[in-house]
Amino acid sequence: MSTRFDPSFYRRFYKNPRTRVTTREEMSRRANAIAGLMRYLELPVKSILDAGCGLGLMRASLLRSFPGATYTGIEVSEHLCKQYGWTQASLAAYRPARRFDLIVCYDVLQYLTDRESVRALANLGRLCRRGLYFHAPTHEDWADNADLSCSDSDIQLREANWYRERLDRNFSHVGFGLHVRRGVAFAQWEMEKPAEKRL
Known part of the structure; x- marks a missing residue:
């Protein structure tokens, strides 16, 4: 896995303006939205885990939003770990001695097998103290959202409910990809909840 994510992968999907799948600006907006939701729900953040952090495009915005918070980036790419100083680890096997107030897991699990993904999702439940932002293409x-002209097609596509069923074991989905760990107190107006939570 670590050899797949070599310099050419990141040049194609993240650096080359003609072939990249996202931009720094988009990732900054995403990070600001995550931070805004955590603050709105009054969930304090002193520690952040960016699981599969890639180039770390959300790091600066997250740290600006949560002054004094620690940021840990984990990544399977040996190349990126050497370049940026991330911790080389797979989310399926990562076992730090601490938990994190906020975990960001953006576009990671589509690169894992079903068995690895199940372990990674269970690990998110162990590692997360308060909030989890989770996204994976389904x-x-x-069929409906991805720009297939630039998206990496060498991935594991699963039904959205496959992820939802496993996330629901440890988290409550509050909308826009943010999940709150079960047992953590927060208030949310009824009309703010995702539709499936209102049924």
């Missing part, structure tokens, strides 16, 4: 996204 079968539904591939």
Whole structure:
């Protein structure tokens, strides 16, 4: 896995303006949205885990939003770990001695097998103290949302409910990809909840 994510992978999907799948600006907006939701729900953040952090495009915005918070980036790419100083680890096997107030897991699990993904999702439940932002492209996204001209097609596509069923074991989904660990107190107006939570 670590050899797959070599310099050419990041040049193609993140650095080359003609072939990249996202931009620094988009990732900054995403980080600001995550931080805004955590603050709105009054969930304090002193520690952040960016699981599969890649180039670390959300790091600066997250740290600006949560002054004094620690940021840990984990990544399987040996190349990126050497370049940016991330911890080389797979989310399926990562076992730090601490938990994190906020975990960001953006576009990671589509690169893992089903068995690895199940372990990674269970690990998110162990590692997360308060909030989890989770995103992975699904079968539904591939049909309706993904820009197939630049998206990496060498991935594991699963139904959205495959992820939801496993996330629901440890988290409550509050919308826009943010999940709050079960047992953590927070207030949310009824009309702010995702539709499936209102049924």
